[in-house]
Amino acid sequence: MSILAIVMLIFGSLVIYGGLIYFIYRALKSKK
Amino acid sequence: MEVDCIAERQFWRSRYAFVMAAIGSAVGLGNVWRFPFVCYKNGGGAFLIPYLIALFTTGIPLMILEFSLGHWARGSPPYCFLKANKKFEWIGWFASLAPFVIASYYTVVMAWCFAYMIYSIDLRWGSDANLFFLKHFLNATRSPAEIGSIQIPVLLGLVVVWFSIFVILYKGVSRIGKVVAVTVPLPTILLVILTIRGLTLPGAMEGIDYYLTPDFSKLSHFKVWLSAYAQVFFSLSLAQGILITYASFLRKESDITNNAFIISLADAGTSFLAGFAVFSIVGYLSLMKGIGIENLGLAGPHLTFVTYPTAISLLPFGAWLFGMIFYIALLAFGIDSAFSMIEPLATSINSKWKFSKGKATAIACALGFLSSLIFVTSSGIYWLDIVDHFVANFCLVLIGLLECISLGYLFDLKKLREHANEVSDITIGRWWDFLIKFVAPLSLLTLLVASVVENISVPYNNYPTWCLLVGGVMPGAMIFILSFIFANR
Numbered sequence: 001m002s003i004l005a006i007v008m009l010i011f012g013s014l015v016i017y018g019g020l021i022y023f024i025y026r027a028l029k030s031k032k
Numbered sequence: 033m034e035v036d037c038i039a040e041r042q043f044w045r046s047r048y049a050f051v052m053a054a055i056g057s058a059v060g061l062g063n064v065w066r067f068p069f070v071c072y073k074n075g076g077g078a079f080l081i082p083y084l085i086a087l088f089t090t091g092i093p094l095m096i097l098e099f100s101l102g103h104w105a106r107g108s109p110p111y112c113f114l115k116a117n118k119k120f121e122w123i124g125w126f127a128s129l130a131p132f133v134i135a136s137y138y139t140v141v142m143a144w145c146f147a148y149m150i151y152s153i154d155l156r157w158g159s160d161a162n163l164f165f166l167k168h169f170l171n172a173t174r175s176p177a178e179i180g181s182i183q184i185p186v187l188l189g190l191v192v193v194w195f196s197i198f199v200i201l202y203k204g205v206s207r208i209g210k211v212v213a214v215t216v217p218l219p220t221i222l223l224v225i226l227t228i229r230g231l232t233l234p235g236a237m238e239g240i241d242y243y244l245t246p247d248f249s250k251l252s253h254f255k256v257w258l259s260a261y262a263q264v265f266f267s268l269s270l271a272q273g274i275l276i277t278y279a280s281f282l283r284k285e286s287d288i289t290n291n292a293f294i295i296s297l298a299d300a301g302t303s304f305l306a307g308f309a310v311f312s313i314v315g316y317l318s319l320m321k322g323i324g325i326e327n328l329g330l331a332g333p334h335l336t337f338v339t340y341p342t343a344i345s346l347l348p349f350g351a352w353l354f355g356m357i358f359y360i361a362l363l364a365f366g367i368d369s370a371f372s373m374i375e376p377l378a379t380s381i382n383s384k385w386k387f388s389k390g391k392a393t394a395i396a397c398a399l400g401f402l403s404s405l406i407f408v409t410s411s412g413i414y415w416l417d418i419v420d421h422f423v424a425n426f427c428l429v430l431i432g433l434l435e436c437i438s439l440g441y442l443f444d445l446k447k448l449r450e451h452a453n454e455v456s457d458i459t460i461g462r463w464w465d466f467l468i469k470f471v472a473p474l475s476l477l478t479l480l481v482a483s484v485v486e487n488i489s490v491p492y493n494n495y496p497t498w499c500l501l502v503g504g505v506m507p508g509a510m511i512f513i514l515s516f517i518f519a520n521r
Contacts, residue, residue, distance in 0.1 A: 001237050001240055001241055002241055002245050004244075004245055004246050005076070005077060005240065005243075005245045007246075008077025008078070008080060008245075011077070011080065012077070012080045012304055013304075015080075015084055016084075016300045016301045019293070020297040020298060023290055023293040023294045023297065024294060026290055026457055026458070027290050027291070027457070030287065
């Protein structure tokens with residue numbers, strides 16, 4: 001895999017999965 | 033005038049059930065057979081930039097808008113629009129009928145998946161999956177003008193799919209909640225298994241390179257940005273009355289904004305993951321066959337029923353098992369989307385004419401099944417292509433635009449924003465009004481104009497004009513007229 005492909009993999013994962021985890025965490029914290 | 037009886041409305045049993053149902057609706061076949069290809073075609077990893085911008089500037093704001101409307105008005109899509117303004121009821125009908133048309137051919141693709149799941153046992157497609165798919169399985173004619181006969185294996189699969197939709201829907205949201213608890217996590221787990229298997233194959237990394245190596249020069253192309261907004265819009269089940277209907281079943285104190293973020297990012301996450309499952313195995317196939325990746329079918333039915341089965345046949349061991357896993361995953365992804373497309377119409381019939389939920393669902397499913405029959409014929413693949421192209425590119429985009437204009441300009445949008453903020457953990461500011469009033473309609477209008485220009489300059493896929501009129505213009509015109517008729521009864 002090229003370096004640039006790895007960079008985009010990290011970027012995509014961070015924003016998408018990181019964001020998902022963050023909002024799930026907020027949902028769990030709110031106990032709604 | 034339509035009156036919704038809130039007292040009789042059902043509610044989601046939990047926040048989890050609602051979120052899962054909405055994720056199930058958004059995540060469908062398109063996440064597997066559209067996103068990876070669109071990404072590869074539009075700059076690889078660089079496409080993630082316009083895609084994420086489109087997600088945050090149009091996809092999520094529109095989802096919040098639909099959730100807020102459904103939760104505020106608490107009714108079927110026609111009722112919600114009626115409550116916003118008595119002249120808007122037809123927009124709700126338009127939004128309920130469009131997904132019904134989509135379901136009529138979407139269920140046929142699921143019937144294909146069902147048949148292929150069974151064919152996986154003995155890898156029935158043999159060494160030439162293309163020949164098997166077009167000649168033996170579909171018995172495809174040479175053009176849509178030659179209708180041909182009904183294909184029995186597809187018809188049997190279709191009966192199973194429509195019956196499943198009816199069984200899931202007729203008891204209401206409590207059953208939907210139970211179904212999505214299985215059908216949303218299951219295909220995601222299967223997709224992870226397929227990805228791991230794919231990544232362990234020789235040639236997989238070359239495939240991933242094709243998928244993710246960024247070509248930043250493409251970011252200056254207008255068409256790439258248009259593709260990003262189209263991908264986000266079509267993937268999130270927007271403008272189909274689905275999200276409005278689902279949100280109307282939420283309890284009064286339920287969150288809206290945070291749920292919209294979770295659902296949108298889960299949809300994006302599934303698409304991103306699917307790219308690894310697709311391109312790893314495509315890389316393997318390219319290596320084994322000595323064919324360049326760019327020359328393989330990487331999207332739509334060709335990817336699913338030709339490229340993927342060919343690659344599966346070449347697996348060193350457990351080919352049948354991975355074939356089954358792939359088609360079960362597609363079926364599970366598809367069923368949630370399919371029944372969610374019927375739910376707005378069933379709820380609207382139930383609400384407008386006071387039929388029981390079971391009866392309204394039976395009417396919607398029976399009509400849907402009958403509408404599907406044209407796609408089961410030997411020419412079905414062409415008609416499916418035509419109807420899909422026109423309904424998605426014109427009807428859905430037009431409905432999205434109508435939503436933005438009617439709620440953004442002819443209604444007090446602040447009411448919906450305040451309603452969302454009252455019940456949500458995350459509050460939205462005036463920036464949301466700006467996105468709904470300017471950014472979303474502008475992107476949708478651009479999509480609509482681009483589609484009109486493209487279709488006027490070159491007939492879609494060079495199909496005969498009368499076929500485009502019958503398969504493309506007629507269904508759209510029919511549901512548009514029906515929307516007014518239903519709204520005025």
